[in-house]
Amino acid sequence: MSSTDLLLGMTFGTSGNPFLAPYDEVISVNTRGGVLLRDGKIAEVGEADDLRARHPDARVTDYGGHLICPGFIDAHVHYPQTAIIASWGKQLIDWLNTYTFPEEMRLSDPEFARQTAEGYLDLSLGHGTTTVASYCTIHPHSVDAFFEAALARGLRAVAGKTCMDRNAPPDLQDTAQSAYDDSKALIEKWHGRGRLGYAITPRFSPTSTPEQLSALGALWAEHPDCLMQTHLSEQPAEVDWVKGLFPQARDYLDTYEAHGLLGARGVYGHAIHLETRETDRIAGAGAALVHCPTSNTFIGSGMMDVAGLAARGIPLGMATDTGGGSSFSMLRTMAATYEIAQLRGTALHPAQLLWLATAGSARSLHLDDHIGRIAPGLEADLTVLDLASTPAIAQRHARAEGIWEAVFPTLMMGDDRAIADVWTGGMRRSER
Incomplete structure (x- = not known):
């Protein structure tokens, strides 16, 4: 009974x-x-x-x-960065080279990946977060470790192998073909198992060649029920870097769109420095954006226009962005969301903040028929x-x-x- x-x-x-x-x-x-x-x-x-x-x-x-x-639903995290949260004084590109990449290399050890995944999920649960969408590392076993820990805890979770084939340490690079092959095998192993879902995960355009982006776009077309998660327009220096790497692209979003990586099940983190065309295309595609306020202030990225993007009907999620974000708490994330909106001239209501952390994030991850x-x-x-x-x-x-x-x-x-x-x-x- x-x-x-x-x-x-x-x-x-x-x-x-x-x-x-x-x-x-x-x-x-x-x-x-x-x-x-x-x-x-x-x-x-x-x-x-x-x-x-x-x-x-x-x-x-x-x-x-x-x-x-x-x-609470945390729509954009990096569980491998759990131990480097609140590291001092770097902006995005320096943060990646100084903290993120060295820490992600440690997850080449499957036992360390397991311990990190279990520790992260226990911390997250202790802060009231019951679902996360996480980036893993290039190592397929880092995805296994995360999903095994989530499955053992009965959690609904989304994750994917982070794919990078340039502008990263050699030990953290895959190739266009191996990114496709590894991700495909992980989809077949984990997607839809228990309460788990797979997200095809190019880290961001600067660390993927056009060939890798195209390979992942092809994989997404073959598995359209998967999510696709990546980063978009987090910092001005990053946007300028993308322009230099993709001189034919109309804008940052076009580096994804041209390779089949724009769609309704796309989830784009940060999205602070958007051009008008990008906002229009995101709205037209039905893609989701995720607000990472403690990260955006901690790393000095800028202030997302939450109210303006929400008024366009764009699905919006909320996230801690562990470990660029400075807290595991979605309550602290709601506070930072309020503070940033105030600086932009909008006083968000507490009902709106709670909605973003629950139903809004569920909608952004296409999980609103299940949770939120x-x-x-x-x-x-x-x-x-x-x-x-x-x-x-x-x-x-x-x-x-x-x-x-x-x-x-x-x-x-x-x-x-x-x-x-x-x-x-x-x-x-x-x-x-």
């Missing part, structure tokens, strides 16, 4: 995109709601007292004034927030007038101490 869990508390509800409709029409918080879980899925959502009366045999967990949210909302039939990935987790937050929470004023301090000042509980696939993972 399957077990049934009934979670009671404040529940976060989503019926639409709060960037395209008034937030109070599409986002709600039920201050005494309930979520019924059965067989790894959300079975029912409703009023706490009604669900309790109709399911007297359910195992009840009453979270009181805690907020039950969809599990608390709705019947979706997978039971949930993060429970203590809205008074520290003395500083608690004293502000005590003065709150209305639910959003009660939630906002946790989004601005919260960290892993605010994570009261985590459920993945209907299984309780973390209890504080």
